[in-house]
Amino acid sequence: MSTPIRNTAAMTATTTSPAPTRRRSKKPIGGWRWAGRGILAFLLLFTALPMVWMVITSLKTQLAALQYPPQWWPNEVTFENYVQLLSPNNAVGHEFLQYFWNSFYVSILSTILGVVIAVPAAYAFSRFRFPGRQALFFSVLLRNMFPAVVFLMPLFLMMKWLGLVNTHGSLILTYLTFGLPLSIWLLKGFYDNIPIQLEQAARIDGATRFQAFFHIVMPLSSPGIIATAIYAFIMAWNEYVYALTFLNSKDKLTLPVGLQRFFSEYATNWPGLMAASFIMSVPVVVLFLVLQKYFVRALTEGAVKS
Amino acid sequence: MAEVVLNEVVKTYGDIYAVNHVSLTVADGEFVALVGPSGCGKTTTLSLIAGLNEISGGEIHIGGRLVNDLDPKDRDIAMVFQNYALYPNKTVFKNLAFPLQMRKLAKAEIERKVLSAAKVLDITHLLERKPRELSGGQQQRVALGRALVRDPRVFLMDEPLSNLDAKLRVQMRTELKRFHQDLEATVVYVTHDQLEAVTMADKMAVMHGGFLQQYDSPKNVFDNPVNMFVASFVGSPAMSLVPLEAVSHGSDVALRSPEGWELPLSPQNARKALGATSNQVVLGARHSTVKLHSAQTPGAVPGVVYTVEPTGDITFVQVFLGTSVVIVSLDPSVTVHPDQKVWIEFDQDKIHLFDGATELALAAV
Amino acid sequence: MTIDVAHQGGAVPAPSLRRRPNLLRRIVRHWNDYAYIAPAIVVMLLVIGYPIYYTVELSFFKTPPNLAMSQKVFVGFDNYRAILTSQSFRDVTYNTLIWTVVSTFFAYVLGLGAALALNREFLGRGVLRAVLLVPYVISAVAASYVWKWLYHSDFGVIGALSVQFGFTDEPINFLDNIYTALPSLIVVNIWKEFSFAMIMLLAGLQTVPDQLLRAAQVDGANTWQRFWHVTMPHLKGVSMVTILLLVVTNLNSFIIPWIMTGGGPAGATDIWITQIYQMAFGRIRFGMASAYSVILFIVMMALGYFYVKALTRGDEAKSE
Structure with missing residues (x-):
């Protein structure tokens, strides 16, 4: 036992005064700020111009696109390419909408399943201390490191063995695991921030551990679940390598792979391809813009938290 | 209300003793304060009584029943947390109703009990608000209300006043004491502030390093400290x-x-x-x-x-x-x-x- | 509520200390907790654990082109020997290094510049940030086609512009030239991923205490000195993680080179992953491709070690 006899001498330590707050200087905007604006302007052009050119091209006829020097703005703006892709009655549109639906269906299903599995796992990693917890968690994270192609061959053989080649099941199963490590990591961050006392209070109030989780913790972690879901959806929507390898019949293809067929089969219809690329980007960009806050959080959570 | 008996209670983390063979009896209707500096094992002891931590050794009885292996929900206790632990996504009404819902009471019954508890604590006008819209003192009352609403056998309180400002703390101290006297409730109260313990408790248990140092009335602890730690801990300024x-x-x-x-x-x-x-x-x-x-x-x-x-x-x-x-x-x-x-x-x-x-x-x- | 653990000396362990339960007992005691992670473990064992094992196994075999694995032949380290001694492996590794290092460097530098410039309030900041992030969220396949069109040898807008401004006399054939193909692809890659670095570093900048910057200002530090002595040290952890993630992503790149050039011309844009894919699904040599994968795998494990270290540093600091 210690004897806390007050050591008065320690009290003489001078208290540091807080740094004086200063009003922001009114000096003319310095060179650094101009440099910052220059960088932003350059990056804005770098980022936006290719996308702008994609849209402009998609509004041209094929003939107008294949001109040199290019028409900077189409002489004749046409929406023909979009109409063709989106009308289910012609062959091209029918095929494209099929790809679109396939992508949507695969992405949404793998996202939902992913969340259902990730939520309890992340919760467990955040709350419980059980043997092997640490090792498990790092193995989860390490999945991030391995290239898709490395898993491609064994998974292809496995899917063949399971009879899942050329089914959407193979993609859903794969995308599920794709998203899991990050989802778990991300959700764990959210659960870490929910005070454990809330659950303890619930358990004392008569809830079982599961009820405490379901009634109290789950609703509080919904931002995390949304963030996770968006991330998983976008990843699945954009995935190419597995879809390229696992699927071969035309009616099963997802958009990224379908786009390629489109490209080769219709003899480089550039305006059509640009229109298809545009339509394909719409769902993810809209999702991203609407739920930007969550998406950014999904990206940065964990790495930045000190 | 019920008696709480701790018999040679032990809690270890690896080789570290957080609670080291603590024995004490809280009589029915008694207000007992567990005091000590942070890290002394008082909060862990409270968690063991609540069943939030698994006990490593010894026995805990509540109302004559061995509760070692019971879930918190089956111990018939209520707890007030330091940060109040109000459910942020629920209104005050729903916060108060939650323990009753979990016990599957009828809707009308729940409403009646919540309203009467709210009346006692003077928070009726806050029932539709969310916790983040309340001041510290109001949150404190809601937390107390949630404990009160279902007539538990024992109230456990974990530094319930430490997040309040000094003036409010003194006021709530009086109210808590009054509350205890009115309800004749058994209360186990954890605090690091010996003044709170001295002013409110019937008995205080001074803990240090996982050991129970002294368990006696505040007056006896103050007048006859059993060792230098208790002597220097109780009383302000220190002995x-x-x-x-x-x-x-x-x-x-x-x-x-x-x-x-x-x-x-x-x-x-x-x-x-x-x-x-x-x-x-x-x-x-x-x-x-x-x-x-x-x-x-x-x-x-x-x-x-x-x-x-x-x-x-x-x-x-x-x-x-x-x-x-x-x-x-x-x-x-x-x-x-x-x-x-x-x-x-x-x-x-x-x-x-x-x-x-x-x-x-x-x-x- | 922190768990009160007795730190003060004097707590003499009593003789009746219960023996620490052994691992098995503890696992049994916690079986309930495992139920939460069981689904995740099952899925991952199936789709991650097994493939890793199988890749390693296959790397020691010569596999038949019909993929009837019962006919595979054990060849020991032959696959590895063949790969490591081949000229193409050296060329591809060289390309991979250039691709990874240059992409990562520029993505990080541009991302840092953007993050610093965006780290003050101004009108349209949110919109600008969102626009810069769009390339990161759209499909790499779509991006590749868009850039392929921009680079088009006859009708590409980049070629046309460079003629317009008098840089060249006629449009450049970016993707069909062994000297320009790889740099052209790297530009696309940077376009796609610099905003990832930006968003990470922007979040990192939020952790730089304003008071410290003000204190430095009071102490007479100029903008550059404040950046170098106050801001940068705070970005160290985030930068580590960001760079590692960029390196990993770039080593794993497949879509951009595969769609834009298919590794050509004459292997000028062939990197490890495209090479492995070509070997496995073009030439159906799974054994060889598996050995290739294992090599890549070992490189990744080394990087993974640093990744985990960088990530857990934050965790440790938090628990102190």
């Missing part, structure tokens, strides 16, 4: 402790300082000092029992004033006796300055003597 050396001159015994002055002991205190395991004896004195003289006085020992802290009705003076500090309280009308040479007189009937080696209080044989 001054001066390590000295016991020397005998024939039948007389005195305490000698490293500087050379000697403090003769009364026969009663002399017998205590002789009971020490070595000649290392620590002298303890509360500020109110020490007198300050500006001139040399028989039986007083010399010191130098270090700081003078006026608080309004009392002025505290810290005096260096050699390397130890003694705190003396003075009437504000007395003027003393820092670095002034003074003489200190101890009241032989009110000083405490501790064994310098074991740190235990020395008793007259």
Whole structure:
């Protein structure tokens, strides 16, 4: 036992005064700020111009696109390419909408399943201390490191063995695991921030551990679940390598792979391809813009938290 | 309401004892405060009673029933948390209703109970608000309401006042005490603030390093601390402790300082000092029992004033006796300055003597 | 509520200390907790654990082109020997290094510049940030086609512009030239991923205490000194993680080179992953491709070690 006899001498330590707050200087905007604006302007052009050119091209006829020097703005703006892709009655549109639906269906299903599995796992990693917890968690994270192609061959053989080649099941199963490590990591961050006392209070109030989780913790972690879901959806929507390898019949293809067929089969219809690329980007960009806050959080959570 | 009995309770984390063979009985309707510095095991002890932590050894009985392996929900307890732990996504009404819902009470019954609890705590006008829209004091009441609403057998409180500002804390302290008296509830109350314990509790259990140091009424703990830790922990300002050396001159015994002055002991205190395991004896004195003289006085020992802290009705003076500090309280009308040479007189009937080696209080044989 | 653990000395362990339960007992005691992670473990064992094992196994075999694995032949380290001694492996590794290092460097530098410039309030800041992030969220396949069109040898807008401004006399054939193909692809890659670095570093900048910057200002530090002595040290952790993630992503790149050039011309844009894919699904040599994968795997494990270290540093600091 210690004897806390007050050591008065320690009290003489001078208290540091807080740094004086200063009003922001009114000096003319310095060179650094101009440099910052220059960088932003350059990056804005770098980022936006290719996308702008994609849209402009998609509004041209094929003939107008294949001109040199290019028409900077189409002489004749046409929406023909979009109409063709989106009308289910012609062959091209029918095929494209099929790809679109396939992508949507695969992405949404793998996202939902992913969340259902990730939520309890992340919760467990955040709350419980059980043997092997640490090792498990790092193995989860390490999945991030391995290239898709490395898993491609064994998974292809496995899917063949399971009879899942050329089914959407193979993609859903794969995308599920794709998203899991990050989802778990991300959700764990959210659960870490929910005070454990809330659950303890619930358990004392008569809830079982599961009820405490379901009634109290789950609703509080919904931002995390949304963030996770968006991330998983976008990843699945954009995935190419597995879809390229696992699927071969035309009616099963997802958009990224379908786009390629489109490209080769219709003899480089550039305006059509640009229109298809545009339509394909719409769902993810809209999702991203609407739920930007969550998406950014999904990206940065964990790495930045000190 | 019910009695709570802890019997040789142990909680270990790996090789570390967070709670080390603690035994105590909280009688039915008693208000017991678990106090100690942070890390002393008091909160862990409370968690063990609540069933939030798994017990490593010993037994806990609530109302005569062994609860070691019961889930928190089956122990029929209520708990108020330091940060209140109000469910942020639920309104105040739903916060209060939650424990009743979990017990599957009828809707009308729930409403009746919530409203009556809200009335008692004067939070009826807040029922539709979310916790984040409440002030600290209001949150505190809601937390209390959630505990109150279902008539538990024992109330557990984990530093419920520590997040409030000083003024509100004093006010809530009074209300909590009143609440306990009205309900005749069994309360186990954790705090690091000994003043809260002293003012509210029927009994206080002082913990340190996982061990229960002393379990007694606040008055007894204050008057007869069993060891130097309790002596220095309970009371504000803390009891001054001066390590000295016991020397005998024939039948007389005195305490000698490293500087050379000697403090003769009364026969009663002399017998205590002789009971020490070595000649290392620590002298303890509360500020109110020490007198300050500006001139040399028989039986007083010399010191130098270090700081003078006026608080309004009392002025505290810290005096260096050699390397130890003694705190003396003075009437504000007395003027003393820092670095002034003074003489200190101890009241032989009110000083405490501790064994310098074991740190235990020395008793007259 | 922190768990009160006795730190003060003097707590002499009593003789009746219960023996620490052994691992098996603890696992049994916690079986309930495992139920939460069981689904995740099952899925991952199936789709991650097994493939890793199988890849390693296959790398020691010569596999038949019909993929009837019962006919595979054990060849020991032959696959590895063949790969490591081949000239193409050296060329592809060289390309991979250039691709990874240059992409990562520029993505990080541009991302840092953008993050610093965006780290003050101004009108349209949110919109700008969102626009810069769009390339990161759209499909790499779509991006590749868009850039392929921009680079088009006859009708590409980049070629036309460079003629317009008098840089060249006629449009450049970016993707069919062994000197320009790889740099052209790297530009696309940077376009796609610099905003990832930006968003990470922007979040990192939020952790730089304003007071510290003000204090430095009071102490007479100029903008550059404040950046170098106050801001950068705070970005160290985030930068580590960001760079590692960029390196990993770039080593794993497949879509951009595969769609834009297919590794050509004459292997000028062939990197490890495209090479492995070509070997496995073009030439159906799974054994060889598996050995290739294992090599890549080992490189990744080394990087993974640093990744985990960088990530857990934050965790440790938090628990102190």
